[in-house]
Amino acid sequence: MTSARTRGPVRIVGAGLLGASIGLALRDKSVEVILADASKATVRLAADYGAGRPAAEGDAPVLIVVAVPPEAVAEVVARELAAYPDALVTDVASVKSGILTELEHDRADLSRYVGSHPMAGRERGGAVSARADLFLGRPWVVAPHDGVVEARLHVIEDLALDVGARPVRMSAEQHDHGVALVSHVPQIVSSLLAARLVEAPEAEVGLAGQGLRDTTRIAGSNPELWVQILGANASAVAEILSAYRDDLDHVIHALRHPDRIGAPRTIAEALVAGNEGVTRIPGKHGQDRRYATLLVTIPDEPGELGRLLTEIGEEGVNMEDLRLEHSPGAQVGFAEIAVLPEAAHRLAAALEARGWSLSEPRAGS
């Protein structure tokens, strides 16, 4: 444990996934964390997890993190600025320009406000999904504005560093365009793709493989949350989606008239541009760099998965994550097991010695 840059107490308003995860990470560094939420049950749950202690009369936070649903952020930030006139307030909402505009309009004390956005999340929300390592290695955008001094930006950057994130400075406008590109547009593209499956015959959907699973994974996201996010960033999202739609129109036209000159080339260019775009994405593609993955074949019989996991326990290896791949009708399934890279080789050898069959992690169509 290294010592914290952040000076507490830190008050976290909204003890959902992000709020509780920040709490867990700060508590790991012994920073005092105070939890507040509209729901007392949520505060109790997050406190049980070890994310901090419930708010009380007389609290004197020096830093406040607002982690409430998007539509409530500006109002809660304004309220916190007024209630704690000595505290610096930040928020972690995923769209930044609108909040700043609302706060300006409300004549809030912007010298004590810094907007920020950790680029981290999970498909599922709530304190139960919180984890101290949620922000590890992830960008945390800090968005300066005219009315705030440099030293206060440093406080938020220190918070980001304390939870393991990588602070990135970016204007609210550029941030909003960036998240439209890498997060909000992909959400719509994925949701609309998954929507095509709703009316499809069972037999056709049954042909699905990993390619479809990957492209539609985020289509499982929470609609209530996403209506708010997309509404808050509507114009940037619409602009990028329109360009996407124009490209799509060209491809559809080429597919409808495959014998016209240029049709195969139009399709090829779309595919090549896709190849090029993928190479621009930072990080090892499709995998969590922190862990190594073993793919173990399991007979589809009661107790076999339990036996596998018991034996992994007997080997003294801690499993970091587990994913099951199970094809209905097949005699076998796969367990994809994530472990620390340094344990992977030894565990693979031990499992094979125990008679398990291991494969390389597959990717595929």
Added chain:
Amino acid sequence: MTSARTRGPVRIVGAGLLGASIGLALRDKSVEVILADASKATVRLAADYGAGRPAAEGDAPVLIVVAVPPEAVAEVVARELAAYPDALVTDVASVKSGILTELEHDRADLSRYVGSHPMAGRERGGAVSARADLFLGRPWVVAPHDGVVEARLHVIEDLALDVGARPVRMSAEQHDHGVALVSHVPQIVSSLLAARLVEAPEAEVGLAGQGLRDTTRIAGSNPELWVQILGANASAVAEILSAYRDDLDHVIHALRHPDRIGAPRTIAEALVAGNEGVTRIPGKHGQDRRYATLLVTIPDEPGELGRLLTEIGEEGVNMEDLRLEHSPGAQVGFAEIAVLPEAAHRLAAALEARGWSLSEPRAGS
């Protein structure tokens, strides 16, 4: 090793990823495999890997598997039918109707041809990527047509079973519509999304996370292969893409006019339809409506998860899916267990009696 259903020799034409993988899987069951390829080096490589022996004068295959690039399939199938008048010929191309039409046009002996398609692949092609377990648990479509007798379909189904796949019967038309839906349309949707990144500022692309990586993973696929696949299935792909484009237009319109009545609802409906579509994908984790879900708290100690699953096995309940919620900073994790609804209540009671702590399943977000 179980004995093979397939009677050899099996001649495989095209010793790339699919051909060599079929060869490896059949050799595992001691079926005689003969390898042919336009490239002698490829044949030698596949033979070195153990996928079979090089073709020779006087070979008398009873079954021929054509696994050449899509554009060459019909021609090679016709040639093999003519060269080996006693053999049954199948192919493994990913689009089926066009090949049948071409063969009819060429007056090939369709009584000895059965089209098929194993739904398996890897991002990397070639014999070097081949593996005997490539087809394990995957659907293998067998497409009957009017001119072929039942017994010959069984031969191809036996081949699928021998390599560990799950044979699925489907007409060429339904197959082609199905793969357009679950594979070809996702490919274009993903490529066009990744293409938006080509011109984007570095700082914005730097915000990318797992959501973008997943949605664009298949955009890294081989353009040469995909131009052929999409060209062969152009009309089915164009039809589904047009419906997708119409949905997209509605969302863009709603984003451009966010204050009009119905705009938020249009966006919400797209997101909800995406949620619904995702639940239809087989093997998709955590959100399958057919199953009831139990959420069990597990102490974060090696072996505890194994003990839980062993005890579920002891209760005689078959677990349909399992998802782990594991927070490295927290003292506990959760196992989300999907079981048939009729078993859920009994299992919950049994686990509580054994001292496990169960929570209300959370609403998916």
